[in-house]
Amino acid sequence: MQKKGKIIAVASGKGGVGKTVLATNLLGVYSSLEKKALLIDMDLSCGGVSVMLNLPKGKTIYNLSDDILNNRFKDSDNYVYHYNDFVDILPSCKDPRQGSKIDSNIISQIMAIYRNSYDVIIVDTTHVPVLSTLISLDLADRVLFLVTDNPLDLRNSSNLLSILEDIDKKNVYVVLNNSYRNEKNYFSKFDMRSVLKHNIDYILPNSMYIGNINKYIMDGEILVLNNKLSFAKDSDRKLLIKIALDMVGEENENKKFSE
Ligand SMILES: Nc1ncnc2c1ncn2[C@@H]1O[C@H](COP(=O)(O)OP(=O)(O)OP(=O)(O)O)[C@@H](O)[C@H]1O
Ligand SMILES: [Mg+2]
Structure with a gap:
């Protein structure tokens, strides 16, 4: 049966506020929950x-878009990187000039193609x-909007939240x-x-701060999957599971993580 x-x-009003870290951690949570997820x-x-x-x-997403446009597209699996048995990644363009060639029509086609094969698609934005x-x-069923206490952010x-409300x-x-x-x-x-004129729905606590995060980035690790990190701390891990399950509209319960 096809999935939907x-x-x-994952969005924000300022750069460098932790979108990609959150997106990859959610990907890690879904893989532990044995859900098919695409980032x-x-x-x-x-x-x-x-x-x-x-x-x-x-x-990359550019090769996919180019193949769709030129009627060469056959198998959606050809464009994704298999991180593990459950989670895949569709990487961004290698050259920023390619990005401008990907239009809104293609983006909706890409989402429509992949949502048939995955339980969840996480979209990391700029x-x-x-x-x-x-x-x-616009296409997202749920938006996780990251904010920090930075005044510019x-x-x-x-502004962006009020546009979304409008x-x-x-x-x-x-x-x-x-x-x-x-x-x-x-x-x-x-x-x-x-200031935000919006409720704060989740707080990622300071206990999730990793001092030597670059080491894990260099190793290509998903933080939440590393049991030695403080991310493995019960409450932090449970919070990420809660967010992940809330986003797919399921109960906040999972044995694998709480055991
Ligand atoms: N849990 C964390 N512990 C320590 N540092 C963190 C953590 N999360 C984010 N950072 C720091 O913030 C930086 C930016 O994080 P990230 O790349 O996830 O932000 P972003 O919002 O995706 O940025 P961009 O707008 O460039 O895409 C990281 O490189 C890291 O230095
Ligand atoms: Mg990012």
């Missing part, structure tokens, strides 16, 4: 997924509100990321909520 995978977009790197100008997971060179980001947000996020985008969840750097927040949760 849920599309989850699409939709940052078409300089996507970071291939770097973060240290992927070998291979086909904070720049370019077409690929806007289309991804709060202002940009507030276009009546449903299922937008705000995630306050307190784990991307090891400092205390300057603003209170109350201040941030007032």
Whole structure:
């Protein structure tokens, strides 16, 4: 039977706030839950997924788009990197100039193709509100919108969130990321909520901060799958499972992780 995978977009109002780390961790959680998941790197100008997971060179979303446009497309499996038995990755373009050739029509076709083969598709976007980001947000069943207590980030996020509200985008969840750097927040949760005019749905706590994260990035590891890391701490891991299950609309229960 064909699947009808849920599309989850990871977005933000500022760069470098932890979108790709969250997207890859969710991918790791889905793989532990034995759900078929695809991570699409939709940052078409300089996507970071291939770097973060240290992927070998291979086909990209540009080759897929080019083959669709030229009627050469046959097998969707040819374009994805198999990270493990459950999770695959569709890497972003190698050259940012290729990104501009991927239009909105192609992006919706790509989503339609892959949602038949996966339980969940995670779309990692860029904070720049370019077409690929806007289309991804539009097509997503759920949006995880990362914010930090950075003033510029709060202002940009507030603007983008109000645009999403204006276009009546449903299922937008705000995630306050307190784990991307090891400092205390300057603003209170109350201040941030007032600026954002949106509830804060999840908070990634500072305990998820990894001091030597670059070591794991160089090794291409998904943090949540490394049992030696503090990510393995019960509450942090449970939070990521909760987010992952909420996004596919299932109960927050899983034996594999809680055992
Ligand atoms: N849990 C963490 N622990 C330590 N550092 C982190 C953590 N999460 C994120 N960072 C730091 O923040 C940087 C940016 O993270 P990431 O690449 O996920 O952000 P992004 O929002 O995807 O950025 P971009 O806008 O460039 O795509 C990482 O390279 C790392 O230095
Ligand atoms: Mg990124």
